[in-house]
Amino acid sequence: MLATRRVRRGFLGCGGCGCFISLLFFVAFAGFMTFIFGFSIKNSVMYKCAVQLAQSNAQVVKLIGTPIKADTFAWISNYKSSGSNETGHFTTQLSGPKGSGTLDVSGSHDRSSTDLDITFDSNGETVQVYSGTAQCK
Numbered sequence: 001m002l003a004t005r006r007v008r009r010g011f012l013g014c015g016g017c018g019c020f021i022s023l024l025f026f027v028a029f030a031g032f033m034t035f036i037f038g039f040s041i042k043n044s045v046m047y048k049c050a051v052q053l054a055q056s057n058a059q060v061v062k063l064i065g066t067p068i069k070a071d072t073f074a075w076i077s078n079y080k081s082s083g084s085n086e087t088g089h090f091t092t093q094l095s096g097p098k099g100s101g102t103l104d105v106s107g108s109h110d111r112s113s114t115d116l117d118i119t120f121d122s123n124g125e126t127v128q129v130y131s132g133t134a135q136c137k
Contacts, residue, residue, distance in 0.1 A: 042074055044081075044086055044088075045086070045109045045114055045136065046086055046088060046090075046108075046114065046116065048136065049109075049114055049116060049134050050103060050105040050107075050116055050129075050130075051070045051103070052136060053116070053118060053130045053134060053136070054068065054094060054103050054118065054120055055068045055094075057120070057127070057130070059120075059129075060094070060101075060120050060127060060129060061096075063096075063099065063101065063120070063122045063123075063125065063127065064094065064095065064096030064097075064098050064099045064100060064101060064122060065096035065097040065098035065099075066096060066097075067096065068094050068095070069094070069095055069096070070092055070093070070094055070103075071092050071093035071094070071095070073092065073093075074090050074091070075090060075091050075092065076088065076090045077089050077091070084110060084111050085108070085110045085111075086109045086110075087107070087108040088105075088106070088108075089104075089105065089106045090105055091104050092105075094120065099122055099123065100122065101120050101121050101122025101123070102120070102121045102122075103118065103119075103120050104118070104119045104120070104121065105117070105118050113133050114133065114134045115132065116131070116134050117130075117131045118130045118131070
């Protein structure tokens, strides 16, 4: 009679190292994508200027109160950067003691100017925060 031998499959029963490396790759890829689409724009002039303009806008303050805090993530739907030139579109959540809403920003920045179109939406009410050349540095 032939003896059967049980093959040990390794970590989580999936063959050992191969599954672990695949899992590790997936986690690294997810982290990289989150950084690219969630954090990378937060250091840009456009992001900092847009949040600053929203925090000082009387209508936004009336809707959500002060202090106004920006969310951890800023979701990028379109962004190009070449040297000191940037163009893009992104959204981020702003919150205050009275509520929260979405800051929607489209614009461009180069060495001489920053052009922005900024709207804020909270509970179905949309506020035009700014449209034009901003004086942010």
